[in-house]
Amino acid sequence: MKMAALAAISLAASISLSAQWLNYPTSGVPKKADGTPNLDAPTPRAADGKPDLSGLWLLEKNLPCPKDGCADMEVSREFINLGWNVPGGVPYQPWAAELVKARREQNGKDDPGANCRPTGIVKETINPFFRKFIQLPGELVILMERDTVYRQIFTDGRPRLLDPLPTPNGYSTGHWDGDTLVVETSGFSDGVWLDRTGNPLTESGKIAERYRRANYGNMDLEITVDDPKAYTKPWTAKVKEFIQPDTEMLDYFCLENEKSISHAVGK
Amino acid sequence: MAELSHRWGSEKSDGSPNLEAATPRTADGKPDFSGIWDTPKNRPCPPDGCPDQEVSQEFVNFGWSLKGGLPYQPWAAELVRARREQNGKDDPGTHCLPIGFLRLHTDAMYRKTIQLPGLLVMLNERNASFRQIFLDGRPLPEDPNPSWNGYSTGKWEGDTLVVATNGFHDAQWLDRSGSPLTSDAKVIERLRRPNFGRMEVEVTVDDPKAYTKPWTVKLDLILMLNTELLDDNCLESEKDIPHLVGK
Numbered sequence: 001m002k003m004a005a006l007a008a009i010s011l012a013a014s015i016s017l018s019a020q021w022l023n024y025p026t027s028g029v030p031k032k033a034d035g036t037p038n039l040d041a042p043t044p045r046a047a048d049g050k051p052d053l054s055g056l057w058l059l060e061k062n063l064p065c066p067k068d069g070c071a072d073m074e075v076s077r078e079f080i081n082l083g084w085n086v087p088g089g090v091p092y093q094p095w096a097a098e099l100v101k102a103r104r105e106q107n108g109k110d111d112p113g114a115n116c117r118p119t120g121i122v123k124e125t126i127n128p129f130f131r132k133f134i135q136l137p138g139e140l141v142i143l144m145e146r147d148t149v150y151r152q153i154f155t156d157g158r159p160r161l162l163d164p165l166p167t168p169n170g171y172s173t174g175h176w177d178g179d180t181l182v183v184e185t186s187g188f189s190d191g192v193w194l195d196r197t198g199n200p201l202t203e204s205g206k207i208a209e210r211y212r213r214a215n216y217g218n219m220d221l222e223i224t225v226d227d228p229k230a231y232t233k234p235w236t237a238k239v240k241e242f243i244q245p246d247t248e249m250l251d252y253f254c255l256e257n258e259k260s261i262s263h264a265v266g267k
Numbered sequence: 268m269a270e271l272s273h274r275w276g277s278e279k280s281d282g283s284p285n286l287e288a289a290t291p292r293t294a295d296g297k298p299d300f301s302g303i304w305d306t307p308k309n310r311p312c313p314p315d316g317c318p319d320q321e322v323s324q325e326f327v328n329f330g331w332s333l334k335g336g337l338p339y340q341p342w343a344a345e346l347v348r349a350r351r352e353q354n355g356k357d358d359p360g361t362h363c364l365p366i367g368f369l370r371l372h373t374d375a376m377y378r379k380t381i382q383l384p385g386l387l388v389m390l391n392e393r394n395a396s397f398r399q400i401f402l403d404g405r406p407l408p409e410d411p412n413p414s415w416n417g418y419s420t421g422k423w424e425g426d427t428l429v430v431a432t433n434g435f436h437d438a439q440w441l442d443r444s445g446s447p448l449t450s451d452a453k454v455i456e457r458l459r460r461p462n463f464g465r466m467e468v469e470v471t472v473d474d475p476k477a478y479t480k481p482w483t484v485k486l487d488l489i490l491m492l493n494t495e496l497l498d499d500n501c502l503e504s505e506k507d508i509p510h511l512v513g514k
Contacts, residue, residue, distance in 0.1 A: 021408040021418060024401075027385060118395075118500045134381060134388065141381065143388065143397050148365070148416070150390050150397045152496070167498045169395070189503075249399075251414040255364055255502075 026245045039217025060240040078126040082195040096230040103198030106266030116254035118168040120192040145249040183209040202229040217243045286464025298460045300380045304488040325373040329442040338479040350445030353513030363501035365415035367439030392496045428458040449476040464490045
């Protein structure tokens, strides 16, 4: 009994010390009278008066759990299908509809993310991992827990590239439209999956993101896909992000101890 | 078109930069390490010309500047010899795994340092990856989940930022030669920015399991202006692994 109690005490002590890394208080969080974070506090502002998007963010988990309980890692509806809520459905070109059907039939086994390759900015944005926004003069940096990768969005007025080397993330520039940060990205490589369903993004695709931090704790994001090669018209998804105070990201590397790929079997 | 493409990496500068100018400082008066940094290419090119990507001596052998080299324990010397004989085919970086937190300083790709109140972020062009060094006073974790980057905190000693890291695992190679770092090691990095154009990183490794005594290597980094990081993704179009054949 005494030993068990001692063990429990020492376990508790080691948990609380270890936990200080992940539970260390975030500085500058507005508090309510009872000391809890005031998520309805006004939007923080940068020195130039623009909203400051800095902070650790997580996407809303809006996918209902199955009857036998929630998965360890809950994902959003958008992660499964970015266009689940588009009126009339995603406006596929015929070949793209066929491709998505085939990818679903194959259980999404060729999803770049499932194979530890870069997933591109859209899927990075709708996955269930933390993202840390760092807003600097002239640049917004987003650190992403998944694969410990970053993304840069230049707000310093540099011109769009005419003929960039295609990459999964493309090249992002942003400007302010009132209190909304509008981010334009192009220069994608072919083969990007927007979501687990396999909605494609082609080399000629453009992504527009509109970030609006409504208050301290909430950010609204609209993602517009403009890719006439794959879709008959542009379409938009709206998601919500929530601030995550008093926690931190841990390093995550898909290729480390990878166990999924061998289980991803198609037909 | 080429010129427009070029401009992503080369914002027009007016006048030549003064790299000897005073160390920039943040609002709290501390040196500001922010900027894009590269490793000096201090390795002579072979007679048939330089490779596309020139690497530093430290990239090949972290202890090349030390008299007698790194003070390996016998098993570590044996391991490095075996890894060299196998052409370094098991180098984690070659297999698109992370290169680890110390090789970040010797890599042939750009690093962008972002200094914030309470946090230093290093963006590494390789694999578009990042490392965080917390300056907010949090203690190092006591029994963390081992990782490639480990867990890093920094505190100021005058104008030197002293970074302590723990919680890394045994798998990382310190250099292409395969010099090991065990999870028992104590690693300290001392960062200084003596002027606008230079940063010094003094790495001290105290790893009695792999080395007979603590050793210190000083790395000089140089500021890169009017350029930018591009995304590198090792697994995209990967062509190396099948050519890496040992004995």
